[in-house]
Amino acid sequence: MEHLSDHGLLALVGRGDREAFARLYDMYGGAAYSLAVRIVRDRELASDVVQNTFLAIWTQARTFDSSRGQPSTWILTMTHHKAVDMVRREERRRAEPLDDAPAAADPEPAVEHQAWLGVAREQIAAALARLPDPHREVIELAYFAGYTQSELAERLAVPIGTVKSRTFAAMNALREALAALGMRPEDEWNTSTS
């Protein structure tokens, strides 16, 4: 199974392969949980988010089409969206600190993940830092704090049209900043070779 691409793994999951499903969790569950914790600021809710995401994976893997992009992107996109939905549903105040100190990263993650992830994190932080403040701000408030565009308009005291165009420009700028650092997200977020 180690030789399979993520697409191959997902195809197995789509056929009900429980071992492939476990492997997918071992590969991406940590990243999904970390993202969920960052957004919902509560470990139990974060666990719910991850469980819901993997439930969706289990039921939808069969119809996942490779033209939709990398499975890792799909998994993290679903995780993000479910986390943001939960923030809104639970009306959690976004500035709340985490309930306790984060545990150290798992000492035994899926091996091929770890070194690559550390490098990626630095580069992404660098790419974000390159963005003009207004651009970085809309991305961070929307992506991590779950602000809707109308809430952003209110908070930033700009018209919603400005929020939309700024968001659009910001994501383009982020893509270019990543590219300048040699990262192409569409190809990058896949730890196995296809």
Place this chain on the structure above:
Amino acid sequence: MEHVDELIAGHALRALSSEDEERVVVHLAECERCRRRLRETEAVAASLAYSVPQVAPPPELRSRVLAIAEPVVSAPVAEAPVAEAPSRPARPRTRRGWWPRFSLVAVPAMAIALVALLAWNVSLRNDISSNRDDLASGAAVALPGVGNVVAQTDGNATLFAHLQPAPAGKTYEAWVIRGSVALPAGVFEGGGTVELQLTQTAKPGDKIAVTVEPAGGSQKPTTTPIATSQGV
């Protein structure tokens, strides 16, 4: 066709209003160019996921997740699809945009619309040259007088409804019509744009209907349709 480039970024960040979300989702169902843009943008957004501090999941989460894939061993249950239990959960099951409160407003003549998933049916009879991405992304069909339904190939469907708030003591209810059977698919109060993830999956040939029901919803539609579209 009016593209939705600017909205794709907001959609990838899940930051759109229900109205904008509907515009994008309906458009994406029919536009490969914009789906491609979305994939690129989602990949960029996913990079943000990797920028967060890594926190170890609790071991019991792994057990919970793997339990999803375990076969369920239990007493025989009613064959799928299972109708909703009479008592509804207190909170309606929408993905987002929780119910705004509205004062009582008269509803126009009861809006019941039947729509066949024509586009979906047609796209499933594909020849080799047809765009299989249409299948991958599902199809959008209009629900005249109500809004739109967007159905995915895996059967998950979302209703976008623009209706006056239901009158006091009443609620709107969505149905998946399969043959002669109406399957309950979720209740909503109406008012503004509502985005409702149908609680019943939709299969090719199914129709979607909306009726007005007593508060809490019904097991079977209690009002007769006044508008019907012919299925294929």
